[in-house]
Amino acid sequence: MDPIGKYHLQSITRRHFLWETAAGIGGAAFGSLLGGCSHQRNPIQMALDPMAARAPHFPAKAKSVIYLHMAGAPSQLELFDYKPVLEKLHGQPCPPSFLEGKKFAFIRGVPKMLGPQATFRQRGQSGAWISDHLPHLASIADEISFVKCVATDQFNHGPAQLYVHTGVPRLGRPSIGSWVTYGLGTENSDLPGFVVLTSGGKTPDAGKSVWGSGFLPSVYQGVQCRTQGEPVLYLNDPEGVSREMKKHVVDAISEVNYKHFEESGDPETLTRIHQYELAYRMQISVPEVMNINDEPAAMHELYGTQPGKSSYANNCLLARKLVEKGVRFVQLFDWGWDSHGTDEGNAIDIGFRNKCREIDRATTALILDLKQRGLLDETLVVWGGEFGRTPMQENREGKTMPFLGRDHHVENFTVWMAGGGIKKGVTYGETDEIGYYPVSGKVSVHDLQATILNQLGFDHEKLTYEFQGRPFRLTDVAGKVIKEIVT
């Protein structure tokens, strides 16, 4: 009998033994997982199999999340928040009342108002406003709920991205994907529970901390799967080593480790045997799921994917494949949305339009594809940036800029969600006539996080972790579920 198979058989005794006793040193550390949700989470089980699927606090609407983050912060005023009055005010100096006591990242002195640089229409039955920049998305407006007045208090990219993804604008806290995998585990033990895909050539401004596990055990950090090179670091076997040879290697390691376990009695040794087996399986399962070459032509047509390239479209298709395989949280970052107008690439009427073209078809395809596979109901799709853009034209250092651009805006920005128990065709929240301040339905970043956790079956106040002597949670000390958009 091959050694790996033998250990599977033995795992029954092993589990019995371990459950009856307790885990090794890791178990002690996991003891603090008990935090605020002791009714569910057995620290020993967590230590032995930290990714085992677990039930949330109450029945969930969504089983998994695909979070599409447009890093750099796309302009809501060119996409979803239509402001005809702003059009009329185009080119006029900004009234002083909007500037008093305000701080901007780059605007200085008195900037001019900048009318929408897009044509808007109402779409579908719901009549949601979507500009011509997103013609494909416009065709599925009725699948989506728009949250128009998400407010943040961070007007710099790094802190604002951390705020959206970790609940605090500083480094060191776990990201939302880490919280979710900590809470739920994963349904496919051959794949990581939390996968990160990036496009646009850069990682987000706040770096890997936006998918870090903070003080949670590192097993919950996002695993960046790359679309070029090795999909996961060190996944590929060295040159000249076949799968079969690798199997011999892992078998030999496991066999020696098992003999060692017989002497030492350390349950961590058994866990290690298990992890080597999993690593070996991941070497097959990850490249398999990350390979889009064999997708039918119709799929490539739908998404606009080009195998072998690193692109947002490829990442959307991968996201669908990953949730289909049971991955819990897929985080996409697309870089290049910071439309200041300092050059053509970030001009609101040029570079920004091109970015919209890059994502429109694939984003729409993702929703349609999930729907046709019956996955949309159990997959929550979230789209947004880290803040909004100003209704004024940026005038960096008080000067006229070479291209049209907008500065960072914290008062309101648009985030949309679809699937996973989100109502269809709702527009929640309204901004004033120039899109400067919320008029109704203002929500915070923490509200957004509370809502995402709610769809997954969590009371965001109870998903906690004990650290430095107190329980921490994603939503810090705030957060209310946005009831208006959930079914």
Add this chain to the structure above:
Amino acid sequence: MNLRFSLLASLFLALAACTEKQAKVDFNTQIKPIINKRCITCHGGVKRNADFSLLFREDALDTAESEKLPIIPGDPDNSELIRRLQLTDPEERMPYKEQPLAKEEIDLLRKWIKEGAPWGRHWAYRPVVNPELPEQPSFLSGFWPTSSQEGNEIDLFVNAKLKELDWEANDPAEPAVRLRRAYMDIIGLPPTREEATAFLNDPTRENYEKIVDQLLASPRFGEKWASWWLDMARYADTKGYERDVYRNLWRYRDYVIRAFNSDMPFDQFTIEQLAGDLLPHPTEDQFIATGFHRNTMNNDEGGTEDEEFRVAAVIDRVNTTMEVWQSTTFGCVQCHSHPYDPFRHEEYYKVMAFFNNSRDEDTEGEHPNLRFYEEKDQQKVNELLNWMSQQRGASSHDKVEKFVRLTEPKYHPHVFDQFVNGELIDTKWLGIRSGGSARIRGIDLTGKSFMLFHYRTSDTGGTLQVRKDDLKGEVIVNMQLDSTRRRKTIAIPIKSVQGSHDLYFVFSNPRIHPDKVVADVEWIAFQEDVFNDPAQFQRYLELLNAKVDNTPVMVENDSSQKRPTFVFERGNWLVHGKEEKPAVPAYLNPIPAGAPLNRLGFAQWLMSQDNPLTARTVVNRVWEQIFGSGLVETLEDFGTQGATPSHPALLDWLSSQLMNEYKWSLKRLIKQMVMSETYGRDSHATPEQREKDPVNKWLARGPSFRLTGEQLRDQALAVSGLLSDKMYGKSVMPFQPEGVWQTVYSDEKWTLSSGEDRHRRSVYTFQKRTSPYPSMITFDGSSREVCQVRRIRTNTPLQSLLTLNDPVYLEAAGALAEKMIASSASVDDQIRDGYRRLMFMDIREDKLKALRKLYDSSLAAFVKDQPGRKGVELQAMQLVASALFNLDEVIVKQ
């Protein structure tokens, strides 16, 4: 669960003891657990519902909102607390809307109030006393201390507890296991074959001790223990936040390695790191040591407010200091009084006041920096300073020395306001266009004769005027600004003026485009002419413009730049409450008599013999490094929510030894631990042992746990003969896969180091905060963003992939395979040789068989794949070596 369980258990034991002996109720073990569990969430430091709090005795005895006395010492019947616990109406009965307290618990509270409701001191806040050594257990009598065969005082404490539990301790581990354990723990590297053979031929205690002494004296010792300290110091080679660009702080890392190697007493180590700059005539090393708190992150992102991130850095310094030296979760007190422990909200700001007056202000240049001159310039510095002390006296000498070494004190552009036609460029540099101006407030010009002006412009024809008191005021400076190639410091004469004034800086240059700034200014300083000698003054200016290397250090504000410290209401830095002066938490020991009220005084307070937390904290952390788990399991929290010590008397004995006998020598502390019999025990456990004590809390077994990322990588490099023993210097970039770094707004790249720098010890690897080195972070290393006192040891498939496929490990496996093949003609012996190089003992035959099978099948496969090719044996053996690096016994210190 462990904690709760142990609380309940101790409560139960205490109850039992109480009924048996009729002893007095003990607040700490009997009452505080009930309060923490059932009451304090609503009546503590965060919430004080009904104006009633159980955190401090004086609060608990004081009238609550109901105007009733909650606790009347000696009179439980009239104490409102007892009445409310016993009601039946759920609206009135406490705990509100929760299960009522058990009758036993209420009885206990009654008895305690009857006895006067004394408030006990939590164990960690009691002074360290030197406990009596436990008696020699009878089964060991005559064995120790008269004989020097095995063990020391540590074993008396551990064995006394085992005897109490009626448990047997494991036998000593095999000599080879003990040897590897000591090497891994003391220097983080395995022994060489020669070293191992020498010991194993004669594994006496004397020889073991000799090896321990050699290891403690080895330069590798500091490299190993630095990794431990640098996690707490949050040392990194980048600044953090969005741009996360390079920071030149490696000299601090080298300072830590040197300090450990020279066994610098921990009190000196502490004082130099927290306040080296405040010592009399600080040496270069004492300045570099203050890099400890310059490891806070620095935000360079355009548009960020320097003051916001300066405050964030100061808060991080307070939290880190209290965590590293006091095992206290002081961060809680930033927003409200501590929920469980005796620290009040305002005390956070009293402590912060010690740290709030350093010169650093989150500037892009990371000022203040210690300047390192090239040799010829250093010569000039020495000459200038000699001249100053001979010709101008100590006070003038000191001013010049401070500025030449640190360019302090000075002003940064963010203190300017009232910008006209100009601004802070990228919120960093002062940039004013022609005809524009900006104001700086309250500059004392008495005695000042020139302004140092550090700027850059590519244009000629610019002028600067400085006007006094208002935009149209008297011109006290009128200066041409020449074009510069790079940033440059010039001295501009100032008209003689008395007193403090607001100054208006007016720039003009009619020749440039109106959109362009006249100059960009990084800093200014106002100085008196202490030279009175043009040649020396000229030399001074030359030195200020000399090419230097910089490292960030701490420098204290002088009186002209002192900042007041305010309470931040609910932790919000923009909402100021009352002003606070520096003071240590009232519940702990007072600040030593004569200690200054600054960082130096605070450091002296931490290291005072009366501080109950410092020595215990150090002992506990070092214990955890060696035994895998602290005597107090919660390394980060000695408060009432933390774990209680498993061996309180041992903790105190070691703490007392550390202060009084070892004089804060960490090497002596480590030696005491590794010379104990407890440390040398076999780590194997029977299922019964594991069931009774899964985490080895009672130390019947030897320590066994997974090695760190650093130890694993260093071990592979060492055993394969690749490891470089080069010490110190700039951080290196060993192999890292493509595409791991994708930084925004920066062209910094991971550039593979050359030569031996690829194989340096892991402690020298470049640490980028937002993109940590994979083989460290995968094994739970810290990203170094914030202080981390404990690495939780996970066990993941990504770790398996790393040690199987990381080219560093593959290269090491190749080099090891060559050694194995060279060792013998027999394949079995070759495999035996490889195992022995890692484990220093013979491989068991059944394990050998498994590896031999791997060799044979690999060889057959390689032969099949590459018919006729030479060197297939090496390829096959490389797979065996790779398997060796992945064996549990190699990954784990057993």
